[in-house]
Amino acid sequence: MTSVKGSEMTTAEVAPAEVDVAIVGAGMAGTTLAMVLGKAGRKVALIDPHRIHHDEFRAEKIGADQMQLFTRLGLEEAVMRHVTPVSSIHVFRLGQLFAREQKWEYSFSYGSLINGLRDALPREVPITVGKVAEVSTGPDRQRLVLADGSVINARLLVVATGYSEAVRRAVGVERIELSKAHSLSIGFDLAIPPHECAYQAVTCYGKRAADRVAYLTVFPLGNKMRANMFVYRTVAEQWTRDFRENPQKMLNQLMPEISAQCGDFAVAGPVEVRQINLTTTQGHRRDGVVFVGDAFWTTCPTPGVGIGRVMVDVERLCTVHIPAWLATPGMAADKIGAYYDDPVKVASDEAGMRVSLYAKQITTETGLEWRARRLRNNAARQLMIIGRRVRHLGLRREPGMA
Ligand SMILES: Cc1cc2nc3c(=O)[nH]c(=O)nc-3n(C[C@H](O)[C@H](O)[C@H](O)COP(=O)(O)OP(=O)(O)OC[C@H]3O[C@@H](n4cnc5c(N)ncnc54)[C@H](O)[C@@H]3O)c2cc1C
Numbered sequence: 001m002t003s004v005k006g007s008e009m010t011t012a013e014v015a016p017a018e019v020d021v022a023i024v025g026a027g028m029a030g031t032t033l034a035m036v037l038g039k040a041g042r043k044v045a046l047i048d049p050h051r052i053h054h055d056e057f058r059a060e061k062i063g064a065d066q067m068q069l070f071t072r073l074g075l076e077e078a079v080m081r082h083v084t085p086v087s088s089i090h091v092f093r094l095g096q097l098f099a100r101e102q103k104w105e106y107s108f109s110y111g112s113l114i115n116g117l118r119d120a121l122p123r124e125v126p127i128t129v130g131k132v133a134e135v136s137t138g139p140d141r142q143r144l145v146l147a148d149g150s151v152i153n154a155r156l157l158v159v160a161t162g163y164s165e166a167v168r169r170a171v172g173v174e175r176i177e178l179s180k181a182h183s184l185s186i187g188f189d190l191a192i193p194p195h196e197c198a199y200q201a202v203t204c205y206g207k208r209a210a211d212r213v214a215y216l217t218v219f220p221l222g223n224k225m226r227a228n229m230f231v232y233r234t235v236a237e238q239w240t241r242d243f244r245e246n247p248q249k250m251l252n253q254l255m256p257e258i259s260a261q262c263g264d265f266a267v268a269g270p271v272e273v274r275q276i277n278l279t280t281t282q283g284h285r286r287d288g289v290v291f292v293g294d295a296f297w298t299t300c301p302t303p304g305v306g307i308g309r310v311m312v313d314v315e316r317l318c319t320v321h322i323p324a325w326l327a328t329p330g331m332a333a334d335k336i337g338a339y340y341d342d343p344v345k346v347a348s349d350e351a352g353m354r355v356s357l358y359a360k361q362i363t364t365e366t367g368l369e370w371r372a373r374r375l376r377n378n379a380a381r382q383l384m385i386i387g388r389r390v391r392h393l394g395l396r397r398e399p400g401m402a
Contacts, residue, residue: 019043020326022144022154024167026127027053029293029310030160031117036073036318038125042326045152046121047128047144053118055111057187057272059307060228061219064104069311073318075117082116083108084220092204093381095257105201107221128152135170137288139332155288156322156331162294168281171289178353179278182360183214184240185301186229187272188247192263194220202262204255206231206363209374212239213254214302214363218262225262230302232364235275244271276300278356288331290339292317297349300356312348 021037023030026048034046070079083106091099118127134145135157142157161167168175194200200220206213214230233239243250251265259265279298284291293310321339325331339345361370362377 017045017150017152019045019152019154021045021156021158021322022047022142022152023158023160024048024132024144025160025162025164025295026118027114027160027162027293028059028117028307029162029295029314030158031114031121032070032073032075032311033158033160033292033314033318034125035075035078035117035121036314037322038122039074040318040323042322044125045128045154046125047130047132047146047152049129049131051118051127051129053111053114055109057185057274058110059301059304060110060187060221060226061105061107061217061304062307063106063304066308066311067104067106069308069315073311073315078117078120079106079113082113084222086201086219088199089201089203089219090199090261092202092255092257094205094378094385095207096385098381098385105219107219107226109221132167132170135167137171137286139287139330142288142331156325157289158292158317159289159295160292163298164295168291168295171286173284173286173291174282176280176282177277178280179357179360181234181275182232182278182356183276183300183302184231184233184235185274185276186231186243187274188227188270189268190218190225190227190263191266191268192225193223194225196263197225198261202258204258206254209364209366209371211254212364214359216251216255218258224268227262228301230300232360235273240273244273247271278353280353285333285337285340287333287336290317290336297353299352300359302359303352303355305352305355309348309352312345316342316345 020043022045023034024047026034026046030046030048034044037044067076067079070076086105086107087102089101089103089105090097091101121127130146130148130150132144133147136143137157142154144152144157159167159171165175202218203215205215212232214232216227216229218225218227247267248265252259277298278300281291281296284296292313296313297309299305299309317339320342325335362373
C-alpha cells in the first residue's frame with residue numbers, strides 16, 4: 001500500500017494504493033474487520049484520522065455471549081489481553097439483594113481496547129492516518145482521496161466511522177433519529193479499591209419510575225472500581241447538573257442499600273455524561289459502499305447490545321458477504337443488498353432497537369399498561385426473594401444441615 005508521507009511527494013507522483021477493501025474508521029468495527037480480512041489474505045486499507053484512539057467514555061463491559069463473537073473470529077486472545085474478567089455479580093432489585101449471578105463479564109477502557117486491537121493488526125494492514133477529503137463510489141471501483149492528496153482505489157468501501165457524519169454525508173446517506181435524547185450514560189470511578197469492595201461487582205436497578213434510573217453497575221476495571229449508570233434524562237435537566245456536582249449525595253439517596261459496599265459512593269475523578277440517540281440509516285443501498293456498526297444504526301447502551309451488534313455486522317461481512325462479493329465481478333448495490341437483508345444481521349439490529357425502546361418504556365412509562373407490567377414483574381421478583389428466604393430459613397432449621 002502506498003500512502004503519501006512528506007512534502008516532497010505529490011499526488012501525481014504517487015501511484016494510488018490498490019486494495020480489495022478500503023475501511024474508513026478504525027474503531028471496534030473497522031479494526032476487527034481489517035484484522036480478520038487481513039489475516040485471510042485480503043488487501044485492506046484502514047484509514048483513521050488518529051493513530052492512537054483517544055480515551056473516551058464508550059462501552060466498558062461485555063458479557064460472555066459478546067466475547068464468543070470475538071472468539072468465533074479468532075480475536076479472543078487479542079481482546080483478553082485488555083480486559084478485567086469478572087465472574088460474580090450481586091444483583092439488587094426493589095432495594096434488596098435479588099440474586100448472586102455466577103457468570104463471566106469483561107470490563108475494559110474503550111480506548112485501550114481499540115489501541116490494543118490496532119497493535120495486533122497484521123503487518124500487511126497498517127493504519128493510514130488521514131482524513132478522507134473526497135469519495136467517489138460506483139458499481140466497480142471506489143476512489144478515496146485523503147486530505148494529504150494520497151489516493152486509495154478499492155473494489156469495496158466500508159464506512160465504519162461510528163457517530164461521525166463527514167464520510168456518511170460525502171457518500172450521501174441520511175441518519176434518521178428514531179429517539180432523540182433517548183437516555184444518558186454516566187461513567188465515573190469510585191474511590192474504593194477493588195479489594196476493599198464487599199462484592200466483586202454489583203448491579204442495582206432503579207426502584208421508582210419517577211427516578212428514571214435503569215440501573216447502576218459497579219465493576220473492577222484494572223486496579224479501580226468503575227461505575228456506569230444508565231438513566232432516562234437529558235443533559236440540560238437540573239437532575240443531571242446536580243448529579244455532576246454531587247454524585248455521592250445523589251447515589252446515597254437513590255441506592256442506600258449498596259452504599260456501604262461501595263465505599264459510601266465516594267467518587268474519584270470526573271463524572272462523564274453522554275447523551276444517547278437511537279438512529280437508523282436511509283439511502284444506504286448504494287453501489288460499492290457498505291455501512292457497519294454505529295455508522296449504520298445506533299442503539300442504547302442500557303441493554304448492553306452495541307458491541308454485540310457491531311460484531312455481528314463484522315462476522316457476517318467477513319465470513320459470508322465480502323468473500324462472495326470479491327469472488328464475482330462488480331460491486332453493485334443489488335449485490336451489497338444481501339448484507340442488509342441478511343437474516344442474522346436484521347435480527348440483531350431489530351432486537352437491539354427493540355430492547356433499547358422496551359428498557360425505557362418499562363422503566364419510565366406511566367400509562368396503565370406499563371404500570372401493570374411493572375407491578376407484575378415486581379410481584380414475581382418479590383415472591384422469588386421471599387421464596388429464597390423461606391428456603392434459606394428451612395435449611396438452617398433442618399438438623400444436621402450446615
Ligand atoms: C457512553 C456509551 C456507553 C456504551 N456502553 C456500551 C455497553 O456497555 N455495551 C455495549 O455493548 N455497547 C455500549 N456502547 C455502544 C458501543 O460503544 C458502540 O456500539 C461501538 O463502540 C461502536 O463501534 P464502531 O466501530 O461502530 O464505532 P467507533 O468505535 O466510534 O469507531 C469509529 C471510528 O471512526 C473514526 N472516524 C470518525 N470520523 C472519521 C473520518 N471522517 N474518517 C476516518 N475515520 C473516522 C473514529 O476516529 C473512530 O476510530 C456504548 C456507547 C456509548 C456512547
